[in-house]
Structures are given as C-alpha cells and as structure tokens.
Amino acid sequence: MLIVIGILLFFYLLIQYSNIRTKQIIQKEKETFWNKEYQANSTRKxxxxxxxxxxxxxxxxxxxxxxxxxxxxxxxxxxxxxxxxxxxxxxxxxxxxxxxxxxxxxxxxxxxxxxxxxxxxxxxxxxxxxxxxxxxxxxxxxxxxxxxxxxxxxxxxxxxxxxxxxxxxxxxxxxxxxxxxxxxxxxxxxxxxxxxxxxxxxxxx
The missing domain is CATH 1.25.40 (Serine Threonine Protein Phosphatase 5, Tetratricopeptide repeat)
Known part of the structure; x- marks a missing residue:
C-alpha cells in the first residue's frame, strides 16, 4: 500500500513540476514577444x-x-x-x-x-x-x-x-x-x- 501511495505521490509531483515548468516557459515566451514588440514599435523608419x-x-x-x-x-x-x-x-x-x-x-x-x-x-x-x-x-x-x-x-x-x-x-x-x-x-x-x-x-x- 505504501508503495502504491509513493508511486502516486511521485507522479503527482512530476505533473505539478511539469505544469510549473510549462507556465514558466509560456511566461518567458510572452515576455520575449512583448519586449520584441516594444522594440519594434520604437524602430525608426x-x-x-x-x-x-x-x-x-x-x-x-x-x-x-x-x-x-x-x-x-x-x-x-x-x-x-x-x-x-x-x-x-x-x-x-x-x-x-x-x-x-x-x-x-x-x-x-x-x-x-x-x-x-x-x-x-x-x-x-x-x-x-x-x-x-x-x-x-x-x-x-x-x-x-x-x-x-x-x-x-x-x-x-x-x-x-x-x-x-x-x-x-x-x-x-x-x-x-x-x-x-x-x-x-x-x-x-x-x-x-x-x-x-x-x-x-x-x-x-
């Protein structure tokens, strides 16, 4: 029983980590995009x-x-x-x-x-x-x-x-x-x- 609980806990933590990592990547991509867009909107003709x-x-x-x-x-x-x-x-x-x-x-x-x-x-x-x-x-x-x-x-x-x-x-x-x-x-x-x-x-x- 403890083994099963341990396995379930492991996968739960793995999923949580994956979700956090995905959110961090998405946030980083958003920041990169908006920084690039800001720079683009400031570029002279x-x-x-x-x-x-x-x-x-x-x-x-x-x-x-x-x-x-x-x-x-x-x-x-x-x-x-x-x-x-x-x-x-x-x-x-x-x-x-x-x-x-x-x-x-x-x-x-x-x-x-x-x-x-x-x-x-x-x-x-x-x-x-x-x-x-x-x-x-x-x-x-x-x-x-x-x-x-x-x-x-x-x-x-x-x-x-x-x-x-x-x-x-x-x-x-x-x-x-x-x-x-x-x-x-x-x-x-x-x-x-x-x-x-x-x-x-x-x-x-």
Missing amino acids: SDISGLDYITIPMDTLPFTDTDEGELNEIQSNIKSLFQKPILNLAGLSNTDLKLKYGVANIKFLIKCDDNYTFLVKNLSRWGSYLYDHNRWNEAVTVLEFGVQCKTDISKNYILLAELYKELNTQDKIDDLIQTAQTLDTLSRENILISLKEIKMSFYLK
Whole structure:
C-alpha cells in the first residue's frame, strides 16, 4: 500500500513540476514577444526604396483579348497590379518587419505583401487554365514567372515540372528543385518531394 501511495505521490509531483515548468516557459515566451514588440514599435523608419520589388513583365506574359470569363478575370487581376508595389515578404512577421524597416513602413509593407499574394495566386490560376486548354508553352511562361517570384504555391511548381516532362525539357526540373530548396515556407518539403518524384518518373517510363 505504501508503495502504491509513493508511486502516486511521485507522479503527482512530476505533473505539478511539469505544469510549473510549462507556465514558466509560456511566461518567458510572452515576455520575449512583448519586449520584441516594444522594440519594434520604437524602430525608426528606414529607406525601403532599394528592396527587391517585383515588376510584372507585361510584354512577355501571354495576355490575350478574350471573352472567356475566367481567363479575362485572371488577366485583369494581374494587370491591376502592374503599377502597384509588390514584395515577397514570406517568413517575416509584422514584428520582424517593424524591427527591420521601422513601424512607419508597416502598412505599406503589408500592402506590398498582399499584392504579392494576390499575384502568385493568379499566376497559378493562369498557368492551370492555360495547361487545361492545351496552351502549354504559354503556361510554362506564366508558371516560370511564378517561380521567379519565389511563389510558395505547390501547384505552380508541380504543374511546371509536369510540363517540362511532357515537353522533354526535364533537365529544367533540376533548376526547379534548386529554387524550391531556397524557399522559406512550410510547403517547401512537400514541393521538393513532388518535384523529385516527377523527375524520377521520367526515367522510369
């Protein structure tokens, strides 16, 4: 009986210690966050004119006059971004942005990042549409621009790799893999696995 009580007491104390330790860790994380946030909100505005803004190549993307609703919508969405500032700020939180570029720039930078997200989503849609309508070379042009923008949309990479395979330019899949390895995103590993599977399937066919 004493042994059972001793065991129960041991586990009780262990659980209590674990709870205390967890609370201490959470409290420390909160303090770290708010200290960082305070510092970020005190950071002075810096020059952001030299950042790597994305320019949409209107003369090389395959825009066409069309009455087809979906295609017209996609093209209009991308054209609407032509003169807007676009930045890929993946991997940076709002606090990180304020620390790096100053609190006065945060609204502008968030808008730049929103424009980027809107761009890469529509590039992926456009590439998929062109692929589905057997306009493969045009699809490649669109999807390659998405990769150039460092999109983290898996479909953009996978569909482009499939096109390289179909067009017998599978050597370009290696370039895709190299680009995917530089991504700072949760989808990075899944993209790499898919690309390597597509590359391997070419040699097995």
